[in-house]
Amino acid sequence: MAKTTVVRTGSSAKGAKAKAVVGAKARAIAASEPVAAKKRAGKTQKPLDPARVAAILDALRKTYPGVVCALTHKNAWELTVATILSAQCTDIRVNLVTPALFKAFPNPKAMASASLPELEELIRTTGFFRNKAKSIQGAARLVTEEFGGKVPQTMEEILRLPGVARKTGNVVLGSWYGIAVGVVVDTHVMRLSRRLELTKETAPEKVERDLMKILPQDRWIAFSHELIHHGRQICIARKPRCVDCTLERLCNSSDKTWSSH
Ligand code: SF4
Incomplete structure (x- = not known):
């Protein structure tokens, strides 16, 4: 089967033109x-x-x-938090939530001392917010207390952070540190x-x-x-x-x- 027509689904002429170029x-x-x-x-x-x-x-x-990671972040810690929040949620939604979250709690130490209700309120729209609040608070505490405020650079260590599974580990190690372990x-x-x-x-x-x-x-x-x-x-x-x-x-x-x- 061979066709040469382009399928256009956009409604505006501009959108159709952009799709035709793509x-x-x-x-x-x-x-x-x-x-x-x-x-x-x-x-x-x-x-x-x-x-x-x-x-x-x-x-x-x-x-x-x-091409780069679609989650907005300025450092490994922000990327870790954003990736935890992205579970069952779109990157667009996460990117809407993280500016206020990082303004209120700009580093792991600040987030470690945040209360769960404060964190829950800020991340509510990402879904599963109670579990996610516990995870980012727990991860902030571990990073502060055991890793000198820096997200660790090995899969073994990063997997110790609450809420971090292999996918998040690969995102942070790969996208921020440039370490390809998976x-x-x-x-x-x-x-x-x-x-x-x-x-x-x-x-x-x-x-x-x-x-x-x-x-x-x-x-x-x-x-x-x-x-x-x-x-x-x-x-x-x-x-x-x-x-x-x-x-x-x-x-x-x-x-x-x-x-x-
Ligand atoms: S859009 Fe997906 S299913 Fe279709 S040809 Fe490309 S890779 Fe294959």
């Missing part, structure tokens, strides 16, 4: 990538072929050059990795393990950022915008909405 750029990048041969929809012949994986990385890098697996990375047949797993730790096996370590940090952006803008959960996707020729997902091959 689509044109995406197709130009896609056209330079090889086609991943398939046995049938949803089944690529050699999904983990190093040449295919390299082409996926290549297309992502070209599409999202210099791959951030959020809902977008999980969905796209499965659509691209880079993993068959559904548990985040197992998906991460699979990705660490096939991706070069120097791409672990950027790969997650790129996939998260791609998942938000193009490869959306319900109706992926395959016609505007730079990975289209490499993707044989059974729920594609458009295919050139």
Whole structure:
């Protein structure tokens, strides 16, 4: 099945024009990538072929050059708190909440002495605010008392902070410290990795393990950022915008909405 029309969902002429530009750029990048041969929809012949994986990385890098974490932060501590708050919540919502939170409690020491009701009130709109308030207060205390006010730089230590699991650890170590000890697996990375047949797993730790096996370590940090952006803008959960996707020729997902091959 091959179509050449661009799907436009924006209502304004400006939005439609911007999408057409994105689509044109995406197709130009896609056209330079090889086609991943398939046995049938949803089944690529050699999904983990190093040449295919390299082409996926290549297309992502070209599409999202210099992409960074979408959570607003000025230091490792702010990124830790923002990532804890981002559980079951959008980055946009977190970015609306954190300016007032960090103005009231600008560092771990100040947050360690904040009362839970004060913290709860400031983060209420991020959901699960009681648990999150306990986590950020507990993390602030541990960082202040055991780590000299600085977020630790090893996975083993950072996992000791309340509310911090491997995903948050990877976000902070990767995005702030530039230390690649793993791959951030959020809902977008999980969905796209499965659509691209880079993993068959559904548990985040197992998906991460699979990705660490096939991706070069120097791409672990950027790969997650790129996939998260791609998942938000193009490869959306319900109706992926395959016609505007730079990975289209490499993707044989059974729920594609458009295919050139
Ligand atoms: S499902 Fe569609 S949007 Fe997602 S990666 Fe495949 S071609 Fe791209």
